[in-house]
Amino acid sequence: MLAYTYIEHGKFGLLEKPIPVLEDARDAIVRVTLGSICTSDLHIKHGSVPRAVPGITVGHEMVGIVEQVGAEVESVKPGDRVTVNVETFCGKCFFCRHGYVNNCTDTNGGWALGCRIDGGQAEYVRVPYADQGLNRIPDTVSDEQALLVGDVLATGFWAARISEITEEDTVLIIGAGPTGICTLLCSMLKKPRRIIVCEQSAERIRFVREHYPEVLVIGPENCKDFVRKHSDHGGADVVLEVAGTEDTFRLAWECARPNAIVTIVALYDQPQLLPLPEMYGKNLVFKTGGVDGCDCAEILRLIAAGQIDTTPLITHRFSLEEIDEAYRIFENRLEGVIKVAIVGR
Numbered sequence: 001m002l003a004y005t006y007i008e009h010g011k012f013g014l015l016e017k018p019i020p021v022l023e024d025a026r027d028a029i030v031r032v033t034l035g036s037i038c039t040s041d042l043h044i045k046h047g048s049v050p051r052a053v054p055g056i057t058v059g060h061e062m063v064g065i066v067e068q069v070g071a072e073v074e075s076v077k078p079g080d081r082v083t084v085n086v087e088t089f090c091g092k093c094f095f096c097r098h099g100y101v102n103n104c105t106d107t108n109g110g111w112a113l114g115c116r117i118d119g120g121q122a123e124y125v126r127v128p129y130a131d132q133g134l135n136r137i138p139d140t141v142s143d144e145q146a147l148l149v150g151d152v153l154a155t156g157f158w159a160a161r162i163s164e165i166t167e168e169d170t171v172l173i174i175g176a177g178p179t180g181i182c183t184l185l186c187s188m189l190k191k192p193r194r195i196i197v198c199e200q201s202a203e204r205i206r207f208v209r210e211h212y213p214e215v216l217v218i219g220p221e222n223c224k225d226f227v228r229k230h231s232d233h234g235g236a237d238v239v240l241e242v243a244g245t246e247d248t249f250r251l252a253w254e255c256a257r258p259n260a261i262v263t264i265v266a267l268y269d270q271p272q273l274l275p276l277p278e279m280y281g282k283n284l285v286f287k288t289g290g291v292d293g294c295d296c297a298e299i300l301r302l303i304a305a306g307q308i309d310t311t312p313l314i315t316h317r318f319s320l321e322e323i324d325e326a327y328r329i330f331e332n333r334l335e336g337v338i339k340v341a342i343v344g345r
């Protein structure tokens with residue numbers, strides 16, 4: 001089968017590899033019908049994910065059809081359409097039992113697919129702990145509607161959940177990339193008084209204005225003043241930082257009102273400064289981390305009910321054979337790309 005592979009620093013390539021086989025009674029083999037490219041794939045390509053292993057098949061955002069299951073798999077069977085979770089988790093350890101599946105203590109716990117073990121920019125993928133890692137897609141939900149469930153949408157959902165948003169709140173979301181928009185969609189479900197999105201790119205500002213006209217949009221230069229003017233208590237009640245650029249961590253806590261929750265979803269390239277003397281008396285609550293992707297069944301229910309729709313984010317479609325071109329467009333942010341879909345064979 002064809003598998004897009006991390007060859008060496010800076011180089012991915014489409015290689016011919018054997019179809020994966022079951023290695024454990026809890027595994028499933030999934031035929032990938034639709035996949036996507038995530039910014040984390042680019043982080044692997046450019047060497048900022050040291051645990052990524054050269055030779056592995058990349059890709060951790062995909063949907064497909066179950067081909068084969070191990071003897072102990074109970075929740076899915078061959079023929080089922082499923083979403084694949086970016087995270088591998090056992091479901092039994094202390095962290096899994098508390099919903100902190102990102103910290104699963106299993107050897108392959110956390111982000112393994114397409115990083116430490118073969119992922120899904122390929123014709124087939126082996127999914128460990130299939131009962132946890134796969135969710136059946138309702139018949140009324142299409143592959144494109146479900147494509148982002150296992151990664152960026154799970155992240156947005158988790159971010160909105162831990163941010164404790166109420167209907168009185170002014171919510172500031174910094175960054176309107178794919179994860180930022182998913183965070184926006186999931187924050188909207190909480191019906192806050194207002195949502196402000198801070199974004200630099202003119203194309204992405206236009207995208208938000210066109211699709212979500214009820215949301216206020218502002219550039220980073222004027223963000224602080226704008227938030228102060230458009231909030232009830234001198235700043236945002238909740239800030240979600242999804243941009244991860246040089247100045248956005250500072251912007252996040254500066255735009256927050258005293259006692260606000262500041263949720264850091266972004267993955268930074270560099271350490272960030274926490275200037276506690278400047279923050280003293282602001283009594284902020286910071287929440288940080290990687291997604292606990294354990295809400296996929298609920299997300300699929302919300303998609304089926306018409307409450308979340310990420311299909312406008314899929315701006316480009318390519319076949320697996322054209323994946324180099326898909327990466328070129330995605331990596332260089334050409335043609336207004338937000339997400340690409342890689343159509344299986």
Ligand SMILES: [Zn+2]
Pocket residue numbers: 038039040041060061086151152
């Ligand atoms: Zn990702």
Ligand SMILES: [Zn+2]
Pocket residue numbers: 089090091092093094095096097103104105106109
């Ligand atoms: Zn676990």
